[in-house]
Amino acid sequence: MTPVNTSGKVLEGWNPENPETWDKAIAWRTLTISTFSLTLAFCVWFLVSAIAPKLNDIGFDLSAGQLYWLAAVPGLSGGIIRLIYMFLPPVLGTRKLIGITSLLMVIPMLGWGFAVTDPRTPFWVLITLALMTGIGGGCFSGYMPSTGYFFPKRMAGTALGLQAGIGNFGVSLIQLLGPWLMGFGLLGLGFIAPQHDRAADAPLWLHNVAFFFVPWAILAAVLAFTLLKDVPVQAKFREQLDIFGNPNTWILTIVYIMTFGAFSGFAAQFALLINNTFGKASGFAATHDPATLPKGAAFAFLGPLIGSLIRALWGPLCDRFGGAIWTFICGIGMTVATVVAALYLHPDSPDDFWPFLIAMLVLFFFSGLGNAGTFKQMPMILEPRQAGGVIGWTAAIASFGPFFVGIMLSAMDAQLFFFLCAGFFAIATALTWIYYARPGAPYPG
Incomplete structure (x- = not known):
């Protein structure tokens, strides 16, 4: 019988580092429900990237730049919302954090569902709805630190890797299911007339x-409010700011921009990039049968699927060998793949x-490996409260990836942008080696 008091909504006496004050069943139940909600959250965050490539086909008249912006602004709002969510786990607790967030996701989903039924919907409305989907990306900076409270350090790589990896699968899920769901009328929605492609x-x-x-989002909210509990980890806002005095916060931010920033940024713009470079919006459309050209929507799910799967699978390997070496290998792979x-x-x-x-696809593979590695490093390098804050902060900054990639692709030549990314990846890889991965590194993780 565990000495932890599990009768109420708050787990009194909880300490996952001590087997006598840790309940494995509660920890894994929390991971399961929060990961289910997080997967839906990523579906919401990347909802626009699945819808945008088809808007002009159903009567909208949007330029390539406007489409890039639509797919980009969820990254902007997601990053800003993450800066808020990183402080919420000690304030709200896991139960309310997951439950309330799951309900908030419903708002942008309903908004987009009705907006696409009328091609006269103004662009400012579409941008506003795109900004609202940022709640799906923003909650990550609350979910991950919150889950970290429930597992011992020896299992941090596995737990956080599974949650982030399966959660990231939502990016691929929305892009995989999107084309299929567009093809028929859903039961109960027959009163909404289809659009014409x-x-x-x-x-x-x-x-x-x-x-x-x-x-599904409503179900996640019900599960959270009825089955989840809170860990009594409390910190005042001012106390949480001490992470910015730790140099590891800034180094790990640069590294995570490389791994997750690239993953989320390129995932959001992948379909549009394919269409504009090789597909129906490219110069080849005038000289080739459009039916023979690649369609971005048919391939967009592959990269996120690979990255998410690798992130989930690599958690146990990070627990065994440490995260730093995998992050370093990731950096080398991402740099080379980006140049190619x-x-x-x-x-x-x-x-x-x-x-x-x-x-x-190789780039996405290594990004998944690096995302698993960095999230193993943070709990090993930092004490629990700071680790939660740094996880939230780095995730917030890296989640600007879709916005940054989108505006850069709309503002400059894509090839130049890719070469600039490769240069940044090389710098982040060097920092990983110097501070974390080399023999005798000052902060091995």
Whole structure:
């Protein structure tokens, strides 16, 4: 019988580092429910990236720049919201944090579901709804530190790797299910007329992509309020600011921008990048049958799927060998893959798409590996309260990835941007080696 008092909503006497004051069942139940909610959150965050490539096909008249911005602004709002969420776990507690957030996700999903039914919906409304989807990305900086309270350090890599990896799978899930959900009327939504896909000259139920996830978000809220408990970790706002005096906060921020910033940024823009470089919006559309050109929506889910899967699977390996070495390997792989992908961004033929795709999938592979590595490092390098704050802070800054990648792709040549990214990745990799991964490093993790 565990001495932890589990009868109320707050776990009195909880200490996961002591087997006698830790309840394994409660920890894994918390991980399961919060991960379910986080997966839906990432679906919400990347909802626009699944919808935007089809907007002009159903009657909207948006420029390539406007479409990039639509897919980019969820990253802006997600990053800002993460700066708030990083302080919430000790304030709200896990139960209310997960429950309230799950209900908030319903708002942008309903908004987008109705907005796409009328192609006269103003661009400012679409931008506003895109900003609202940032709640799905913002909550990550609350969910991850909160989950960290429930597991001992020896299991941090596995627990956080599973939660982040499966949660990140929401990016791939929305892009994988999106094209399928658009193809038929969902049960109970027959009163909403389908849109007309001018490219395919066929009906298209684009609103399904948003409405489908609403009941699941409500279920997540119910599960959170009824089954989750809180850990009595409390910290005043001023106390939590001490993370900014730790140099590791800033180094790990740079590293996590490389890993998750790139993962989220390129995932959000992947479909549009394919369409604009190789597909229907490229120069090849005038000289080739559009039906033979690659469609971004058909490939967009692959990168996030690979990155998410690797992040989830690599947690146990990070627990065994440490996170730093994997983060370092990630940096090398991402740098090389980005350079290779850049070489095909001024294609001479649609056939150049295939080596570009392979390079991008390799990039996503290594980003997943690095995301697992960094989240193992943070709890090992920092004490629990600071580790939670640094996880929230680094996640907040890195989540600006979709916004930054989107505005850069709309403002400069894509090849130049990729080369600049490779240079940044090289710097982050060098910092990882110097401070964390080399023999005798000052902060091994």
